[in-house]
Amino acid sequence: MKTNTSKNLANVTVQDSFWNQQLEVVQREVIPYQWKALNDELPDTEPSHAIENFRIAAGESDGEYYGMVFQDSDVAKWLEAVAYSLHVTPDETLEKTADELIDLLGRAQQNDGYLNTYYTIKEPGKRWTNVRDNHELYCAGHLIEAAVAYYEATGKRKFVDIMARYADYINTVFGDGPGQIQGYPGHQEIELALVKFYHVTGKEDYLRLSKYFIDKRGKQPHFYEIEKERRGDSKPFWWNDDPGYSQAHLPVREQTKAVGHSVRALYMYTAIADLAKETGDDSLRETSETLWNNVTRKQMYVTAGLGSGEFGEAFTFDYDLPNDTSYTETCASIALVFWADRMLKLAKKGEYADVLERALYNGTISGMNLDGKKFFYVNPLEVSQAASRRHDHKHVKPVRQGWFGCACCPPNLARMITSLNRYLYTEDIDTLYVHQYTGSKGSFTLNGEAVTVRQETNYPWEGNVALHVNVDQPTNFKLAIRVPGWCQDAKVTINGEAISIVDDIVDGYVYIDREWKDSDLVNLVFPMEVQRIHANPHVRETAGQVALQRGPVVYCLEQVDNGENLHNIFLPSEGKLEAAFEQELLNGVVTISGEALRIVETTWSDDSLYAPVTYQKTPVQIKAVPYFAWCNREPGEMRVWLNETK
Known part of the structure; x- marks a missing residue:
């Protein structure tokens, strides 16, 4: 199997006073804390049982399955955060723990490649009978993402090989062939994971399967109804019977407004943008842009929070943005970061980086205490005594919690912060795009020449940025600098000489095309009023x-x-x-x-x-x-x- 190392993980190191503080908290507190949570070692918190579930599935422990049907995904996200952390700061003890956990996953894997503790332990004869509700593909997607990250960080292939067996098995289960399930997941996630897996393995089956899930979604006859009838299920399941809850109300290319569960929606939108980029599908590109405009211009909070409705953790309707009852799940803002990043890969537009920035500094990290020991699931924009006294505010917590029975947000936040280096720059053949202003050092290849850029800044508290350019020999390339959408009067100097940028801003970026020499210095000033x-x-x-x-x-x-x-x-x-x-x-x-x-x-x-x-x-x-x-x-x-x- 062909494997490729992603340059995104290897070529940029964060060296930033603000974000290194966040990163250190994740490494020192969050990752160890979450490991204890996964092993049920935290007092006075909801037990996870996630690691024990894998031990039971591997036949190494007795007991019953415990936890949400998607409990495996907490383990996957923890492993993904560990992978990014190991890339930043090698840690033999942490890596050994991760290796041992990956070994356990391998032992829990079934002979045909299947890997899911809920169905292995609790309902072994009912795989794929409730794809809408029971998260088999969602968990598989998170495990695939973790395997990709771990390979990129360590070079170790075992986890990739485990997930390749599972992905190959899934590829035999779903499709339009004889005996295959002609359906798609209830909770999107595997779609974007399969694109990542394709990048690492080079195996086009994974890209095709991702596209199959997107192409099939929402078409008639409706898969969810067929599935319900097949399993003899006549009772409604709360909001899930509305296909809009999981964005299956229309074929994907006909969707123009964000509806339903916000995290599901944004994971799917991320995959749509991925596939548009990989396949050149203009219809998916147009769908991505249409949905982006609806979300960011009519359904997004000023904090980059998403999902105003508590019922279904969902989008409601255009301009419906209540502050004291907003749901605005931490995971939704994190998913917005992922989507904005993919939109930037589709088209270099400053508005995508602006939204990504808004989410990074507001609606995501609000989900964690500064000490990394407590977390918000819901991020309201207003809190009063109603939060503890009114039933319609029951989802709004006036203080962060130690852990959750549905603990998707804390590990999601950990993996986002530890992978921050992926969102700062984009390297094309002859252009280096600077998307985010974060102290960092990156190594790139532009027009065939090695280029190093070191960024110094006290962002987000100050708007001064210094970009130090180092080259082995004079090199021609373009440096594309984003002018933040909130900035009214940006100034740029090169080696102390001011340059005019008023007429040179294209889609939010200033393009500086010149022959760069070693130790050239670009100073940016973004006044922060x-x-x-x-x-x-x-x-x-x-x-x-x-x-x-x-x-x-x-x-x-x-x-x-x-x-x-x-x-x-x-x-x-x-x-x-x-x-x-x-x-x-x-x-x-x-x-x-x-x-x-x-x-x-x-x-x-x-x-x-x-x-x-x-x-x-x-x-x-x-x-x-x-x-x-x-x-x-x-x-x-x-x-x-x-x-x-x-």
């Missing part, structure tokens, strides 16, 4: 309100800084706002402070619920902190969107 962000008037929940953003970071008010009843605070539209870096606060962040007005509650009679009076307001000082860092001090209220007044 405090911006007042308003929502489209169709978003009813934010009418008359404003959000604060500085650079790529969205801010919020917390009760610990501003007192309770944050809804009584009004921000003057012309008031002065100041930003300052506070080294001792929240591991070092820029805060925003200024004068606001607060309704004077003490002048209101406790005997009156309603009265024909004018509110009295008094000036107060407010402090806003980055949204990603909220709830790392005292629990309390939080708001992203603030009332605005003249």
Whole structure:
């Protein structure tokens, strides 16, 4: 079997004060913590049983299957995060643990290649009888992704070989041939995983199978109905009976709006973009662009949160973006990072990198405490006492949790942070694209010559970036620099000489085409002013309100800084706002402070619920902190969107 090492993993190293802090937390706390969780070694948390399930499946332990039907995927995502971590920081002990776990997976694999603990232990005679609900292909996809990452990080093939046996078996199960299942998964994931597997193995069967699942989805007669009838299932299963829940309501190329479970949707959209790139299918490209526009222009929160509805963890309808009941699952923002990355591979457009940046600095890392020990599944944009007192807010937790019975988010977050180096640059034949501003060092080949670029910055707190270019000999190539969408007045100098960029920005990128010499220095200045962000008037929940953003970071008010009843605070539209870096606060962040007005509650009679009076307001000082860092001090209220007044 042919194997190829992906350059994405090998050629870029993150050397960044902000992200190395995040990475160190994942390596020091999250990966070991999650390993304990997977082995049921954490007190006062929901047991996982995931490792024990594999031991039982391998015949090395007695007992019953325990956990969600997709429990295997937690193990896969942990292994994937470990792989990326080992690439960054070699660790013999951690690698030995991972090798031993991979050996266990191999022993749990069935003779025909099948690898799924739920059906091996609990329902051994019912494989593939409920593809809609029971996540066999979803788990397989995550295991494939982990195998690819582990091979790329270590060069060890055992995990790839295990998953090749499984993927080859799956390829015999699904298809239009005699006796094959003419269907597709309920939870998309394997589609994008198979494209990755194709890249590593060179085996076109995997690319064809991915495309088969996409092409078959949503066509009539409807697979889910056929499957239900085949297994004699007449009872509804909550929301799953709506094919839109898993984006199977229409053939993929006819879908124009994001509907249903947000994570399923974005994993599928990622695969669509992958396949459009690999196959040159213009219809899939058009579908990708259409869905992108709907999601990012009509259904995305300012924090890059996605999925406004708790019922079904789902998209609802255009401009429906409630703040205090939003679902905005951590995994959905992480999936948005994946999708934006694939859209950048389809077309070099700054808007894709802008959204990727918004997700990285806001809706993803908000899902984890700064110490890496507690996690949010749901990331609301407003929290009040309703979160603990109202049933319709039951999904909103006012504090992060130690673990979850459905623990998809923590390992997903770990694998995203440890793979950050994949999202910074793209290398074409004669062009190096700088997508994200993160301290890093990358080695590339442009026009056949070796080029090294070292990036220095204090992003996201400062907008100054230095790009050091090193070449063995003078080399012609293009350096494409993204001008962030939030930046109003970018400046670029080369070796101290200013260059005009006003007329040279194409789709959000400045292209500098020149002969580069060793030690050339490109300085970028992206002024970071405090911006007042308003929502489209169709978003009813934010009418008359404003959000604060500085650079790529969205801010919020917390009760610990501003007192309770944050809804009584009004921000003057012309008031002065100041930003300052506070080294001792929240591991070092820029805060925003200024004068606001607060309704004077003490002048209101406790005997009156309603009265024909004018509110009295008094000036107060407010402090806003980055949204990603909220709830790392005292629990309390939080708001992203603030009332605005003249």
